Amino acid sequence: MIRSRIWRLFALLAVFSLVAVACGDSGDVDDVVAGDDAVTTAPPDTAGGLSEDDVKDAFDSTTTTEEATETTEAAAEEDAVVLEGMDALEAEWAENRAAIVADLTAKIESGEYGIDANNVLRGPGGYSADLNNCPDDWSDTNGLTGDEIRIGHTTAKSGTLAAYGNISVGSQVYFDYVSDNDPVIPGARVNYIIRDDAYVAAQTIQFIDELVESENVFALTTLGSPNTLAVYTTINNECIPHPFVLSGHPAWGDPEFHPWTTGYQLSYFTEAVLWGGWIKANLADELPLKVAGLVADNDFGLAYEAGFQTFAENNPDVVSEFVAIRHDPAAPTVSNEVTTLAAGDPDVFISMTAGNACPQAIQDVERVGLLETTLVQFTPSVCKGIEAFLKPAGDAAHNWWVVGGGTIDTSDPSHADDPFVEFANELITEAGLDPAISLYGIGFSYAWPYVEVLKIGAALPGGLSRTNLMLATWSFSGKHPLLLDGITFAMNGLADPYFIEGSDFSQYDSSDASWSVVGAIVDLDGASGACAWNIDEGGCG
Numbered sequence: 001m002i003r004s005r006i007w008r009l010f011a012l013l014a015v016f017s018l019v020a021v022a023c024g025d026s027g028d029v030d031d032v033v034a035g036d037d038a039v040t041t042a043p044p045d046t047a048g049g050l051s052e053d054d055v056k057d058a059f060d061s062t063t064t065t066e067e068a069t070e071t072t073e074a075a076a077e078e079d080a081v082v083l084e085g086m087d088a089l090e091a092e093w094a095e096n097r098a099a100i101v102a103d104l105t106a107k108i109e110s111g112e113y114g115i116d117a118n119n120v121l122r123g124p125g126g127y128s129a130d131l132n133n134c135p136d137d138w139s140d141t142n143g144l145t146g147d148e149i150r151i152g153h154t155t156a157k158s159g160t161l162a163a164y165g166n167i168s169v170g171s172q173v174y175f176d177y178v179s180d181n182d183p184v185i186p187g188a189r190v191n192y193i194i195r196d197d198a199y200v201a202a203q204t205i206q207f208i209d210e211l212v213e214s215e216n217v218f219a220l221t222t223l224g225s226p227n228t229l230a231v232y233t234t235i236n237n238e239c240i241p242h243p244f245v246l247s248g249h250p251a252w253g254d255p256e257f258h259p260w261t262t263g264y265q266l267s268y269f270t271e272a273v274l275w276g277g278w279i280k281a282n283l284a285d286e287l288p289l290k291v292a293g294l295v296a297d298n299d300f301g302l303a304y305e306a307g308f309q310t311f312a313e314n315n316p317d318v319v320s321e322f323v324a325i326r327h328d329p330a331a332p333t334v335s336n337e338v339t340t341l342a343a344g345d346p347d348v349f350i351s352m353t354a355g356n357a358c359p360q361a362i363q364d365v366e367r368v369g370l371l372e373t374t375l376v377q378f379t380p381s382v383c384k385g386i387e388a389f390l391k392p393a394g395d396a397a398h399n400w401w402v403v404g405g406g407t408i409d410t411s412d413p414s415h416a417d418d419p420f421v422e423f424a425n426e427l428i429t430e431a432g433l434d435p436a437i438s439l440y441g442i443g444f445s446y447a448w449p450y451v452e453v454l455k456i457g458a459a460l461p462g463g464l465s466r467t468n469l470m471l472a473t474w475s476f477s478g479k480h481p482l483l484l485d486g487i488t489f490a491m492n493g494l495a496d497p498y499f500i501e502g503s504d505f506s507q508y509d510s511s512d513a514s515w516s517v518v519g520a521i522v523d524l525d526g527a528s529g530a531c532a533w534n535i536d537e538g539g540c541g
Contacts, residue, residue, distance in 0.1 A: 085419040089481055096478045097452060101459045104471055108461050113471060121259075121467045124475045125493025129259035131467075134239035140465040143218025148191045149184060149454065149464070152211035154204050154231075155223040155246070157196035160330055161355035163388040163439060164223060167246060168194050170443020173431045174424075174451070184454040185464060193217065199329070199355075201230040212238055219469065221446075225249040225300035228261075229535060236260045241466050243453065243473045244446050248381065248405070249303050250540060251533030253497035255474060262473055262491065264446060266381060266405035266500045267528060268300070272307030274403045274503055274522070275350055275378055280318045283348075283375055288320035292346035292374075294337055294361050296353040297326035304352035304380065306538060327357065338364035346370070350378045358383035362393035362400060371396070381405045381503075385438045386412060386513050398510035403503050406487030406521065410441025414514045420444075420481035445482040449489070449499075452478065486521035496526045 107113040113123050121129040131138075143150040157165030172192050179189035193215055197203035204227040211217045212235075220235055222228040223246035232251070235242045242261040245252045248271065252263030283289060293308060295301040305324050312319035323344050325337045334357050341349070342365075349370055351361045358379055365371055378401050383389040386409050390397045408415050410428075415421045424444045425435035433440055456472035458464035476499075477490030487502040502523035506515040531540035 086423050089419060092479065093452065097456050097459070100456050100472070100475060100477075104456070104460055104475060108471075114461075115467060121470065123471045123493055125255075125495030125497075127255050127259065127474050127493030129239070129467075129470065131239065133237070135237075138239050140467055141218075142466070143216055144185075144188070144464060145216075147188050149188055150191045150193060150215065150217045151219050151221065151450075152193045152195070152208075152215055152217040153221040153223075154195050154197045154207045154211075154227065156199035156355075157194075159198035159200070160332075160357070161199040161224070163355060163385075164199075164246070165196065166388075166437055166439035167223070167443040167446065168192070169433065170424075170428065170440035171447035171450075172443070173427050173433070173440070174444050174447035176431075177427055178451050184451065184458050190451075190454075197224075197227060199224055199227065201226045204228075205230055205234075208234065212240065218466065219243065221246065221450075223247065225251075225303060226298045228252070229299050229533070232258055232261050239466065241469045241473070243469070244450055246446065247300065249299065249533075250528075250531040253528065253531045254533065255494050255497050256530060257532050260470060262497075262499070264449070264499055265407075266403075266503055267498055267531075268303040269307040269531075270501060270524065270528060271381055271403045271405065271503070272304050272352075273311050274505075275308060276311035276315060276318060278401070278403070278505060279348060279376070280315065286347065286375060287318055288316065289318070289347035289375070290321045290323065290344070291319050291348040291350060292341040292344060293322065293324040293350045293352050294334060294341060294357075295324045295326045296329045296357065298329050300354060301326065301329070301352050302538060308350070308352075324352075327353065329354070329357070331357075334360050335364050335367075338370075339368055342368040342370050342373075345373065347375050348377075349374045351380055351383070353380065354382045358389045359393040359397070362390075362397050366396035376401060378402065379508075381407070384506075384515070385409060385442065386515070387437050388439050390508055390510070391513055395510045397508050400508050402506050402508070402515070404506050404515065405500055405503050406483045407442070407445060408482045408484060409438045409515065410444070410482070411436050411438035412514045413512060414516070418481075424482075441482065445480070448481060449476065449478075452476065484517065484521060486523055488523050488525035490525060492526075494530055497530045498528050501525050501528055 104113060115121050119131045121131060153168055155165050155168045156162055175190040175192050193211060195207035197207055208231045211220060219241035221244060222231060225247045228245050228247055232242060236258045239260060244264040248265040248268045250267045250269045252261055293305060295305045309322060312322040325341050327334045327337045338361060349365055351358060353361060365377060381402060381404050384402050384404050384407060410421050410424050424441050428435045428440045453469060453472040453476050457468035460468045462468060474491055474493045480489040483489055484504055489499055491497060491499050502521060502525060504517045504521055505519055506517050508515055534541040
């Protein structure tokens with residue numbers, strides 16, 4: 001079995017090979033080599049994913065986390081007045097918002113952006129939303145009551161994915177802090193109206209109807225791929241802002257047909273491609289390999305499966321066989337499925353599931369002996385949370401890998417001194433909650449950009465409105481305080497419909513319950529094409 005120290009020796013080389021494999025090559029093309037002698041192939045369809053050329057261009061500007069930190073520190077030292085901690089962050093955010101507001105305002109006043117004479121909202125990167133298709137009783141300021149900004153949220157606070165409900169709790173803490181200290185609109189609080197759908201799509205449909213018809217919401221947020229797919233067309237038909245979906249399904253990058261919905265996290269398609277790229281780069285002497293995937297049998301897990309299946313088909317020199325076993329997301333255990341996968345004697349194990357199934361899979365992999373017989377094991381980015389998913393698995397989780405999407409776990413001791421982590425954990429503690437539960441911190445990850453775009457929308461001509469919120473969201477870029485250095489956080493309408501297109505490759509250490517970033521951060525900003533999801537065929541149209 002290859003040891004973790006060998007991984008670390010190869011890790012810095014890993015990202016070079018991603019240039020050749022990020023979207024899969026034909027199997028008969030050599031790897032890209034150093035310098036300018038890169039081979040080229042015809043780029044595949046990039047909807048919801050990546051092309052080889054885009055990956056190469058993105059990697060050319062990639063820095064390691066150490067280099068990014070050094071650059072940031074050097075820039076700070078050049079400032080005439082160096083602010084520290086949260087003061088520095090808040091000053092940076094205010095400056096960033098002002099720059100975006102100035103740019104958007106100029107374009108609105110020139111007629112380039114905003115609602116045109118045909119009642120069509122136009123914005124960045126070819127973005128448009130036809131307001132003529134909105135309901136007759138639609139209002140641009142519905143849900144703004146003078147003293148409230150009403151935002152509805154469906155999430156899982158019960159069932160097998162109940163841990164994810166803590167994200168909404170953390171978001172509520174941050175929204176309350178903003179309302180008390182620096183409100184979006186003076187005198188108005190963010191009223192975060194949360195409904196527990198237990199990760200059941202039928203419940204999501206019911207609650208979205210309730211939030212729209214009875215709760216007079218200004219905007220909506222949903223958690224879960226199957227849940228959001230069940231309602232996002234309805235939400236778009238209602239012309240209600242639906243930013244920062246809590247899911248990495250590629251369908252949220254669809255500003256053409258679903259202009260009111262945006263994602264937040266790394267696309268599952270991209271994550272699957274990066275699993276494959278890591279395997280090719282780090283296990284070159286062992287290729288081709290048999291890969292086993294434990295897949296949640298719903299739209300979430302099947303997106304992972306489809307992404308990796310495409311990689312496997314395009315890279316037979318890397319993956320000799322991909323065996324996927326699906327499990328019922330509501331089932332109490334995944335033991336039978338993991339045992340079945342083990343019987344096939346795979347070389348690599350990838351968990352493509354969520355919630356309780358993540359620590360169960362880790363423990364079952366150890367139980368059936370796969371820790372000893374497989375070369376590497378990956379847990380999904382949605383199970384990067386230490387307290388919720390790694391600690392419950394105990395030492396069985398030691399040395400597992402993750403393509404983590406660049407997120408910082410607020411309970412990770414290696415980030416304890418980060419100003420925003422300290423700030424978040426202090427607020428969580430003051431709210432009577434346990435800061436060791438890092439999914440509260442993930443709530444801050446989602447709420448921070450939500451607040452930023454609300455404030456930008458409020459500063460645009462006409463003040464906060466649904467259309468101004470969407471202009472702000474599709475235009476937003478900025479340094480996210482809970483993303484690793486080197487990860488770009490930005491969107492630009494149809495031209496760049498995904499906020500996060502970069503990732504770390506991290507390995508878990510159970511002895512101190514922390515993730516270690518191994519090698520360089522890969523940033524693929526702007527590399528993924530828009531994805532008009534075809535529900536019937538399960539892919540981007």
